[in-house]
Amino acid sequence: MRRRAAVLCGAAVVMAAGLTAVPAEAGAPRAADTAHTADTPRAAEPAWRKCPTKGYPTLQCASVEVPLDHADPGGRKITLALSRVPHTAKKYQGPLLVNPGGPGGSGLTLAGFVAASLPAEVAAQYDVIGFDPRGAGASRPALDCRPAHFAPVRPDPVPATPAVERANLARAKSFAESCGRKHPDLLPYIDTVSAARDLDVVRRALGAKRINYFGYSYGTYLGAVYAKLFPERVRRLVLDSVVDPTEVWYDANLNQDRAFNDRHRAFMAWVARHDARYRLGTDPEKVEAEWYAMRAALKEKPAGGTVGAAELEDTYLPGGYYNGYWPYLAEAFAAYANDGDTEPLIEAYENFGATDASGDNGYSIYTAVECRDALWPRDWEQWRKDNWEAYERAPFMTWNNAWYNAPCAFWPTGSLRPVRVVNGGLPPALLFQATHDAATPYRGAVAVHHLLARSRLVVEQGGGNHGVTLSGNDCLDRHLAAYLRDGTVPRGGRGEADASCAALPDPKPLTSRAVPATARGATLHGLLGFRG
Numbered sequence: 001m002r003r004r005a006a007v008l009c010g011a012a013v014v015m016a017a018g019l020t021a022v023p024a025e026a027g028a029p030r031a032a033d034t035a036h037t038a039d040t041p042r043a044a045e046p047a048w049r050k051c052p053t054k055g056y057p058t059l060q061c062a063s064v065e066v067p068l069d070h071a072d073p074g075g076r077k078i079t080l081a082l083s084r085v086p087h088t089a090k091k092y093q094g095p096l097l098v099n100p101g102g103p104g105g106s107g108l109t110l111a112g113f114v115a116a117s118l119p120a121e122v123a124a125q126y127d128v129i130g131f132d133p134r135g136a137g138a139s140r141p142a143l144d145c146r147p148a149h150f151a152p153v154r155p156d157p158v159p160a161t162p163a164v165e166r167a168n169l170a171r172a173k174s175f176a177e178s179c180g181r182k183h184p185d186l187l188p189y190i191d192t193v194s195a196a197r198d199l200d201v202v203r204r205a206l207g208a209k210r211i212n213y214f215g216y217s218y219g220t221y222l223g224a225v226y227a228k229l230f231p232e233r234v235r236r237l238v239l240d241s242v243v244d245p246t247e248v249w250y251d252a253n254l255n256q257d258r259a260f261n262d263r264h265r266a267f268m269a270w271v272a273r274h275d276a277r278y279r280l281g282t283d284p285e286k287v288e289a290e291w292y293a294m295r296a297a298l299k300e301k302p303a304g305g306t307v308g309a310a311e312l313e314d315t316y317l318p319g320g321y322y323n324g325y326w327p328y329l330a331e332a333f334a335a336y337a338n339d340g341d342t343e344p345l346i347e348a349y350e351n352f353g354a355t356d357a358s359g360d361n362g363y364s365i366y367t368a369v370e371c372r373d374a375l376w377p378r379d380w381e382q383w384r385k386d387n388w389e390a391y392e393r394a395p396f397m398t399w400n401n402a403w404y405n406a407p408c409a410f411w412p413t414g415s416l417r418p419v420r421v422v423n424g425g426l427p428p429a430l431l432f433q434a435t436h437d438a439a440t441p442y443r444g445a446v447a448v449h450h451l452l453a454r455s456r457l458v459v460e461q462g463g464g465n466h467g468v469t470l471s472g473n474d475c476l477d478r479h480l481a482a483y484l485r486d487g488t489v490p491r492g493g494r495g496e497a498d499a500s501c502a503a504l505p506d507p508k509p510l511t512s513r514a515v516p517a518t519a520r521g522a523t524l525h526g527l528l529g530f531r532g
Contacts, residue, residue, distance in 0.1 A: 043205035046082055056112025060084045064205045066134070068189050070197040080198060081138035082131050083108040085115035089124035094235060095206050096126040096484070097199060099133075100528045101217030101241075103192070104365030106137035106358070110527050114214065117470040117524075119481050126212065126484070131202065133195045133222075135186060136365045143186065143364035145179035150355040150363070153308040156299050157399040158391070159384075169380070172406035176371075179364065180412030187413045190368035196226040203233060210235040212484070216467045216528055217241050217440060220431075221248070224421040224448065231425035236487065237452075238480065240432040241466050244444030245451070248418040249370045250377065252444075253405050254390050259438035260401075261394035263320035263464055266436070270323075270506055271330050277509040278334040290337050291316075292395075303342035307349045313400045314353035315345070320397075320438040321466040322525040325352065327510045335513060344513060371411035374418045378409055424453040430483045431455055432476060434463030434503065446496050456489040456498040463503035471524050475501035 046062030053059060062084070065077040087093075100110045111130030115123045132139040149171070159165030179187065199222075203211050210233050215223040220239035227234045244252060268291065269284040280287045295309050302308035307315070315332075319325050332348040335341040355363070377383055383402060391398040429452050433445035442459075449457040458479050460468045469480045479499065482488040490499035 043201050045207065046084075046205055048084060048086075051083070053109070053112065056085065056109070056116065058085050058115075059112045060086065061108070063139075064202055066198045066201045068186070070194060078134055079140045080131055080134065080202065081108060081140075082129060082202065083111045084130070085111055085123070085128040087125055087127050089121070091125050093125045093484075094127070094208050094210065094212055095129045095203070096212040096214060096236075097129045097131065097202070099131070099213075099215040099219030099222055101215070101219045102133075102136070102362060102366055103195075103218050103222075103369035104133070104136045104362040105218070105528065106132045106362075108132060108138065113524065113527055114470065118484065122481050122484050127206070129202070129206070131199075133365065134198055135190050135368065136361060137358070141183075141186065142361055143179070143183055143190065143368060144357070144361050145182060145364040145367070146175045147357070147360050149175055149360065150314075152306045152311050152354075153302045154310040156309045157313060157403055158309075158395075159399065165384075168403050169406070172403060173410045175367070176407040176410040176412060179368065179407070183368075184412070187368055187372065190365065191372040191416060192222055192225050192369060193229070193416065193419060195222055195369075196229055199226050200230055200233065209233065212236040212238075214238040215240070218243060220440070220448070221245055221421075224423075224452070225419045227426055227429075227452075228419055228421045228423055231423055234426055236483065237426060237429035238432070238469075238483065239429065239445075239448065240469050241437055241440045242431055242433055242445035242448045243440050244447050245418060245421045246447055247444070248374045249405075250374070250408075253401055254386060255441055256439060257387075257390045257394045257396075257398040257401055259436075259441045260317070260320040261396040261398075263436065263438040264316065264396040266464060267316075267319050267323075267326055267329070270326055271333070274330070274509050278330055279338055280334060291333060294333065294336055303336070303349075304346045307342070307345055307353075310400060311349055311353055312345075313397055315349045316352075317397055317400070318352045318525075320464075321528075322523075323464055323504075324507050324523070324525070327507050328352075331510055331513050367405075367407050367411075370405065371408035371415065372413055373416055375415045376405075376408040376411070380409055383409060421448070422451045426452060426454065428487070428489045429455040430479065430489055431457045432460070432468050432480070433457065434460040434465055434468050436462065436464035437466050437468075438464070439466045449496070456492065457496065458490060458499045458501065459497040460503050461500045465504075465525075467524050467528050471504075473501060473504055 046064055048060040048062045051059055051061035062082045063079050065079055067073045068076040068078050098110050098114050099107050107130035111128045115128040135143040155167040156164055212235050213223045221243040223239055268288040271278050272282050272284045272287045275282045280290050295312055298312050299309040316329055319329050332344040335344040387398055387402040431445055431449055435442050449455050469476050492498055
């Protein structure tokens with residue numbers, strides 16, 4: 001497992017001085033911790049089988065049936081795919097369910113990653129449980145509304161002419177209509193509340209009275225919703241890169257636009273600082289102008305007939321999630337801008353931007369959940385007004401993001417109301433957040449910190465990565481390990497955060513121009529995917 005180099009943390013996070021312990025729950029679970037009650041009967045126990053991978057040799061797989069409609073528990077059933085790295089220690093702390101976000105991200109491999117990345121003595125005390133949410137990945141039935149929806153070359157995302165806007169609108173409408181035709185029986189039940197209720201079926205199938213939960217990105221919202229519905233069934237709750245539940249989902253996407261633009265400009269400044277390598281100038285604004293000149297050229301002549309303006313934005317969007325991708329993206333940028341060489345750019349698109357069949361499924365779940373979870377404007381005039389206003393301040397991905405979400409303007413189901421996740425009935429929850437995260441901006445973590453009584457917020461100061469634990473920052477990982485080991489949390493702070501860690505240093509340029517096919521690798525960020 002490749003890990004980013006760790007850095008020293010600030011004095012504010014010295015373990016002996018900055019942490020307090022909540023009552024530990026050591027040893028094997030009490031009978032009450034594994035019992036089921038008459039009102040929540042135990043589901044069928046999963047039949048675990050070996051499904052090892054090269055990286056995760058102890059991984060096991062199983063499945064569990066859940067009601068399609070939880071209001072009709074005796075009705076139609078669907079199947080969730082599960083994975084597990086079983087505990088090996090005498091001290092057993094129960095199941096730790098992990099989710100990578102999305103909506104629609106597969107969590108099967110994440111279980112192996114989390115178990116391998118935690119300190120061995122901590123991971124050994126848990127059954128680390130991954131799962132594919134309803135409709136996603138290996139769960140059945142799986143949604144695939146419109147295969148190859150992102151096949152290149154797509155229309156320019158910026159609707160500078162009525163014809164371009166009509167072309168993009170036609171794609172969004174076609175996706176929504178196709179989803180309605182193919183999955184009319186499933187779409188009313190693909191939403192966060194249904195997914196959270198699925199987790200409680202998994203809990204019962206595992207024979208646990210309570211679960212531990214560790215979610216990234218959208219997985220933080222799923223975890224907060226589960227905790228709202230079943231507060232007495234939460235033992236420990238870790239939320240990393242926190243969704244603002246007060247902005248689900250239209251406003252959240254508009255706020256992402258500004259944050260991603262800031263991260264893209266940070267990338268441009270990094271390229272400028274390394275002018276000796278990239279030869280694009282030392283002025284970040286001029287480097288940015290070069291990038292937009294590349295975009296304009298690719299709009300007229302896509303690289304290799306594959307990478308147009310939309311595909312270029314798809315390729316560079318991951319740089320807003322993870323600084324570690326910057327050297328690969330910079331090499332492709334410099335090769336095109338300086339030498340007219342399109343091969344590194346095409347390779348970067350294939351590594352970072354292209355969508356395969358699993359991506360088609362992930363996008364289908366993403367739209368199904370977000371469009372169903374909350375109200376979206378059905379009047380395109382509102383979208384046009386809001387996104388042009390956002391574009392004036394944040395041109396990098398505003399319109400790309402708008403078209404990504406635009407099927408919600410035409411979605412074939414009605415919408416639910418977002419869950420109000422305010423919660424005073426939980427044990428101390430632990431939140432992690434980078435101050436410059438683009439996908440889930442910092443203010444969302446502060447909002448959830450206030451909504452979850454007794455929660456603690458650990459901040460990566462100056463960090464821009466999305467998903468900060470188990471990514472190489474030893475300071476953050478010590479907080480995570482202490483919490484999972486015995487419930488230790490930072491003492492409550494007087495400001496917004498209860499503890500802080502220094503961010504990892506920016507990456508160094510590559511020594512070779514080639515963009516390796518393993519650029520995404522098996523890192524956490526390759527597992528999390530993008531968009532949420």
